[in-house]
Amino acid sequence: MSEQEQNPVKGKLYGVGLGPGDPSLMTLRAVEVIAEADVVAYHSARHGRSIARSIAAKHLRSDHVEEPLVYPVTTETTDHPGGYQGAMEEFYEASAARLAAHLDAGRTVAVLAEGDPLFYGSYMHMHKRLADRYEAEVVPGVTSVSAAAARLGTPLVEGEEVLTILPGTLPEEELTARLAATDSAVVMKLGRTFPAVRGAMEASGRLAEARYVERATMEGERTGLLADTDPDSVPYFAVAVVPSRVGNPGSVPSGPGEVVVVGTGPAGPLWLTPETRRALADAEVLVGYTTYLDRVPVKPGQVRHGSDNKVESERAEFALDLARRGKRVAGVSGG
Amino acid sequence: MSEQEQNPVKGKLYGVGLGPGDPSLMTLRAVEVIAEADVVAYHSARHGRSIARSIAAKHLRSDHVEEPLVYPVTTETTDHPGGYQGAMEEFYEASAARLAAHLDAGRTVAVLAEGDPLFYGSYMHMHKRLADRYEAEVVPGVTSVSAAAARLGTPLVEGEEVLTILPGTLPEEELTARLAATDSAVVMKLGRTFPAVRGAMEASGRLAEARYVERATMEGERTGLLADTDPDSVPYFAVAVVPSRVGNPGSVPSGPGEVVVVGTGPAGPLWLTPETRRALADAEVLVGYTTYLDRVPVKPGQVRHGSDNKVESERAEFALDLARRGKRVAGVSGG
Numbered sequence A, B: 001m002s003e004q005e006q007n008p009v010k011g012k013l014y015g016v017g018l019g020p021g022d023p024s025l026m027t028l029r030a031v032e033v034i035a036e037a038d039v040v041a042y043h044s045a046r047h048g049r050s051i052a053r054s055i056a057a058k059h060l061r062s063d064h065v066e067e068p069l070v071y072p073v074t075t076e077t078t079d080h081p082g083g084y085q086g087a088m089e090e091f092y093e094a095s096a097a098r099l100a101a102h103l104d105a106g107r108t109v110a111v112l113a114e115g116d117p118l119f120y121g122s123y124m125h126m127h128k129r130l131a132d133r134y135e136a137e138v139v140p141g142v143t144s145v146s147a148a149a150a151r152l153g154t155p156l157v158e159g160e161e162v163l164t165i166l167p168g169t170l171p172e173e174e175l176t177a178r179l180a181a182t183d184s185a186v187v188m189k190l191g192r193t194f195p196a197v198r199g200a201m202e203a204s205g206r207l208a209e210a211r212y213v214e215r216a217t218m219e220g221e222r223t224g225l226l227a228d229t230d231p232d233s234v235p236y237f238a239v240a241v242v243p244s245r246v247g248n249p250g251s252v253p254s255g256p257g258e259v260v261v262v263g264t265g266p267a268g269p270l271w272l273t274p275e276t277r278r279a280l281a282d283a284e285v286l287v288g289y290t291t292y293l294d295r296v297p298v299k300p301g302q303v304r305h306g307s308d309n310k311v312e313s314e315r316a317e318f319a320l321d322l323a324r325r326g327k328r329v330a331g332v333s334g335g
Helices: A028-036 A051-059 A083-104 A123-130 A144-152 A172-181 A191-203 A274-282 A312-324 B028-036 B051-059 B083-104 B123-130 B144-152 B172-180 B191-203 B274-282 B312-324
Strands: A013-017 A039-044 A065-070 A109-113 A136-139 A163-167 A184-188 A211-214 A222-225 A238-242 A258-263 A285-289 A303-307 A328-333 B013-017 B039-044 B065-070 B109-113 B136-139 B163-167 B184-188 B211-214 B222-225 B238-242 B258-263 B285-289 B303-307 B328-333
Touching: A013 A028, A013 A123, A028 A051, A028 A109, A028 A136, A028 B028, A039 A051, A039 A083, A051 A109, A065 A083, A083 A109, A083 A123, A109 A123, A123 A136, A136 B144, A144 A184, A144 A211, A144 A238, A144 B136, A163 A172, A172 A184, A172 A191, A172 A274, A191 A238, A258 A274, A258 A312, A274 A328, A285 A312, A303 A312, A312 A328, B013 B028, B013 B123, B028 B051, B028 B109, B028 B136, B039 B051, B039 B083, B051 B109, B065 B083, B083 B109, B083 B123, B109 B123, B123 B136, B144 B184, B144 B211, B144 B238, B163 B172, B172 B184, B172 B191, B172 B274, B191 B238, B258 B274, B258 B312, B274 B328, B285 B312, B303 B312, B312 B328
Parallel strands: A013 A109, A013 A136, A039 A065, A039 A109, A163 A184, A258 A328, A285 A303, A285 A328, B013 B109, B013 B136, B039 B065, B039 B109, B163 B184, B258 B328, B285 B303, B285 B328
Antiparallel strands: A163 B163, A184 A238, A211 A222, A211 A238, B184 B238, B211 B222, B211 B238
C-alpha cells in the first residue's frame, strides 16, 4: 500500500443550491461544482422521482456516482418504533454514513438541494452531521421566494419594510398575528395548510393583497390572487405572497378619511399589538408628540407631523381637519 | 421608411439578478439574458464604480450599449428643492425615460441588479415605471441573505421556524421587538445603523447567537460574532444573522432548570408579547391545558405535555419536578 492509500486525503462536501426549478436558474458555481464532483447525492420521495435530480439532469454524467437518499416516509404513517421523527432520524444518520464513506475514500460529494441549501432544506441534516469532520462548502441558490416574486413581477420588499417568511404549518392564530404585524410576507409549504393560511390572510386583513404562486419557474406554473384559488387544487410546492406595500396603493383601504388613535403601550414598540401595527402601516399621515413619533418606523410616502407635548388640542384639531379632507390619520400617543 | 421602421416592435425589459457578488453565483439565465441584450443598464454611485457592472464585467461586450444610471445623491446632502426624496424621484424618472427610449427603438434592455431584483433593489423603481408599457421579465438572483448563511455554514431557517428580514434603519426599539419575536433573523443595511442593531440584539437576548457577515462571497469578506465586531469598521454592505435555533443548543440559555408561567393573553397568540414568545422558544418542555398548547407552534426537539383543564395542581407539580431535574419548563396558561 502506498502512503497515500494509507492516509488518503478526505473528500470535500458541497451543498449545492439548484434554484427554484428552472434549470437555467442554477448558478455557474453550481454547474462547476457538479462537474468536479465524484459523487452526486440527492433526496427523493419513496415512490417518486427526485426534483433536485431533474433540475440538474443536464449536468450529470455517466461517470458520476449517484447516491439517491430516499425518504422512508413522506406524509403516510410509519411503523417505525420512533414514529415519523424516529424514522427520519434513522434515515438522516444512514444517509450521512453513506456520504461519509465516500468522503473518507477521498471522493468529492455534491449534495443537490432545491432552492437554497440552508433555507428550509434537507441538505442541512447532512451538513450538521458532516461539516465538523470534513471540509464543507455551501453554494447558495435562488429561493422559491425570489422566484415567486419574479413570476408575479411585483416588488417583494423595499426601503424600510420588514419581510416575514412563515411556514404554513403554524397554527392559524399564529399566522394571523404574524401577517398582521409585517409589511411583506411569504408563506411556504402550502398544500394541506391552505385553508388555515387563507383564514389567517382574511383575519389579518391581508387577503386582498395576497397572491398565490405554484411551481414558480417550473412546468405547471400557476399564479393568481390567493382569494381566487381553489383550496382543493393547492400542492405543497406553492407559496402565498403578500408583496411590498410601497407604491402599491391597492394594498391599503381607500375611502373617506379617518383618525385612529394609536397607543404605543407601556413598553413602546416592544408591546405594539398587531392591530396597532396595522393602523400605523395603513395611515397616510402620522400626528403626535415627536418623542413617540420617532419610535415609529419611517414608511415611504407617509407624512409625519411631530410637535412637542404641550399642544395636544391643536394636534387633535389638525388631525381631524386632515381626516375631513379625506386623509387616513393615525394619532400616535404614549401609554 | 419601411413599415417596420414606422411601427417598430418594442424591446423587452429585463431585471437581471446577479447574486451577492461572486460572479460565479450569477445564474445561467442571467448570463444568457445579458448575452442577448442590446443595452446593459446598471446603477452606480456618483463618485464610485458600479458593483453590479463589476459582477457582470466578464459578460459585457464592446457592442453592448451601456447605460450607467448614476445616483445624484448617496448619503451627502442635496440642494434639490425636493430634498433627497425629490432628487431621487427626478433621477428615477429620468432613468426610466432613457430606458424607454431604447425600448421604443426595439432594443432589449437588461438592468443589472445586485442580489435579487425585487428584494430591496433599485431595479424596482424602473420596473414600476416601465412594466405596464413594455414586456418585462425578472430573472431572480441569489440574495445576500442566502450568501451570508452559506459563508457562515449555518442553517438559516428550518422546519416550523419563522424568518424575519429587517432593515437596520428601523428604530432600535422596533428592532428589539422584532428580534425578540422571531426564530431566525437577518438585519440588512448595517453601517451607521450598527450600534442600534447591536443594542437591539442585546436587549432582545439574541446577541450571543448573532453572527456578522461583511461582503459575503466578495473580496474583503469578513465573518464573525456580532458581539466581537468593532462598530467603527462596519460598512453598509454587511448583514447581521441570527441563525436557526434547531439543533443549535448554544442559542438557548443553559443552567439549572426553571418553570416560567406564560400567559397567552386575551387574544391568544395574536397578543403574545415578545417576552412570552421568547420564553416559549427557550423552553425544553411545554406543560398545559391541551387547548392552549395547540395554539403554540411546534418546535422540533421541544416536548409537549398536554392535559385537560381539571388537573391544574398535578400539572404544576409535574412542571416543578421537571425543573428540579434541570429542565426549562414553560407552563402555558390562558388569560
